[in-house]
Amino acid sequence: MSYISLDGVSKQYGAAWAVDRVAMAIEKTEFVSLLGPSGSGKTTLLRIIAGLEKPTNGRVLIGGEDVTDLPPHKRGVAMVFQEFLLFPHRTVRENLAFPLRMLKLPKTEMDERIDWVLGILSLRGLEGRYPNQLSGGQQQRVALGRGLVGRPKALLLDEPLANLDRELRQEMEVEIRKHQTALGIPFIYVTHNQEEALSMSDRIAVVRNGRIEDFAPRAEIYDRPKTAFIAQFVGRSNRFVGVLKREGATAAIDAGAVALATADRPGLKDGAPVAAYVKNEKIRLRTPETLHAVGANALAATVKHVILRGPYAEYVLTWAAGEMIASRPRAEVEFSAGDAVVAHWDPADVDVFPEKEAAA
Numbered sequence: 001m002s003y004i005s006l007d008g009v010s011k012q013y014g015a016a017w018a019v020d021r022v023a024m025a026i027e028k029t030e031f032v033s034l035l036g037p038s039g040s041g042k043t044t045l046l047r048i049i050a051g052l053e054k055p056t057n058g059r060v061l062i063g064g065e066d067v068t069d070l071p072p073h074k075r076g077v078a079m080v081f082q083e084f085l086l087f088p089h090r091t092v093r094e095n096l097a098f099p100l101r102m103l104k105l106p107k108t109e110m111d112e113r114i115d116w117v118l119g120i121l122s123l124r125g126l127e128g129r130y131p132n133q134l135s136g137g138q139q140q141r142v143a144l145g146r147g148l149v150g151r152p153k154a155l156l157l158d159e160p161l162a163n164l165d166r167e168l169r170q171e172m173e174v175e176i177r178k179h180q181t182a183l184g185i186p187f188i189y190v191t192h193n194q195e196e197a198l199s200m201s202d203r204i205a206v207v208r209n210g211r212i213e214d215f216a217p218r219a220e221i222y223d224r225p226k227t228a229f230i231a232q233f234v235g236r237s238n239r240f241v242g243v244l245k246r247e248g249a250t251a252a253i254d255a256g257a258v259a260l261a262t263a264d265r266p267g268l269k270d271g272a273p274v275a276a277y278v279k280n281e282k283i284r285l286r287t288p289e290t291l292h293a294v295g296a297n298a299l300a301a302t303v304k305h306v307i308l309r310g311p312y313a314e315y316v317l318t319w320a321a322g323e324m325i326a327s328r329p330r331a332e333v334e335f336s337a338g339d340a341v342v343a344h345w346d347p348a349d350v351d352v353f354p355e356k357e358a359a360a
């Protein structure tokens with residue numbers, strides 16, 4: 001029995017289904033992200049788990065109990081929102097006390113809980129300040145503290161880091177994951193930011209049009225995308241459109257200007273229109289003299305420009321049929337705009353899907 005179960009959960013607004021037959025089972029120690037584009041139904045799904053929204057169909061179970069008809073405060077879960085929702089005219093301590101007042105706890109226990117949260121979130125010494133006297137990161141920690149102070153059975157977070165700059169966001173990612181591990185309760189984290197989902201999660205549910213496209217360990221979502229949508233949405237890829245050509249145990253994609261070798265794709269018919277994706281970091285670069293030595297999936301290309309991304313360089317390449325991008329560690333190769341290169345990659349790194357699905 002999983003700790004949190006969603007069983008055929010749907011939500012209809014007017015004629016549209018914001019959440020469409022979602023089934024998920026989440027374990028007690030898991031960090032799960034709901035990752036999907038804007039409007040895909042992530043917030044609606046989270047609000048259904050929290051009890052802030054009633055599903056049109058389906059059941060929600062928490063800790064083995066059917067909570068579908070319970071109001072939010074009887075579910076024992078807490079939610080942290082994107083807009084911090086701190087009370088501006090109350091101090092940090094008063095903000096943290098707020099959720100406890102609803103629980104009607106004795107004063108000593110309230111103080112103990114607040115002290116615990118101030119400690120784990122490194123907020124000691126700031127209890128008397130007002131939100132506008134805190135940095136963005138400190139405000140976010142108070143918001144997190146408000147979620148944790150009631151000792152919830154699960155914490156639901158809706159894009160809590162969206163308003164922070166990149167550096168602070170990355171620090172908070174590490175911190176949030178640390179708290180989840182220490183507390184041993186599930187965190188369900190909504191984001192449209194793949195970096196956030198990949199950095200923190202055990203498993204990622206990719207949400208698209210109200211449905212779960214795949215729910216799998218993060219490395220699987222990244223390395224072995226199950227659908228064209230996931231290949232396109234997670235990571236950065238080069239896309240080739242063509243026709244599958246099967247020869248014995250191997251397959252190739254005839255994309256006009258190039259025939260890509262690929263690992264065989266059972267289930268795809270010979271001659272089927274396909275879209276193939278190769279992640280930018282799977283494209284390796286060599287000098288042009290080595291073209292003959294590389295074998296399958298080697299293209300002559302020219303470096304158009306180079307984008308530096310810290311330890312990585314993104315090479316925008318032009319080749320016979322257009323542009324592609326190779327992302328390489330700077331310690332490995334160093335090419336400049338105008339250089340002729342060979343771009344090559346492993347057939348096993350080509351993800352192939354029916355073109356129909358990719359276009360949908």
Ligand SMILES: Nc1ncnc2c1ncn2[C@@H]1O[C@H](COP(=O)(O)OP(=O)(O)OP(=O)(O)O)[C@@H](O)[C@H]1O
Nearest residue numbers: 013014018036037038039040041042043044045192
């Ligand atoms: N109260 C509502 N009434 C009508 N439609 C709604 C309501 N809430 C959400 N929707 C619609 O449901 C769909 C899903 O919305 P939701 O807020 O869950 O998306 P989201 O994935 O959280 O998007 P974002 O990343 O932009 O926050 C959208 O089409 C939205 O317009």
Ligand SMILES: [Mg+2]
Nearest residue numbers: 042043044158
């Ligand atoms: Mg949302």
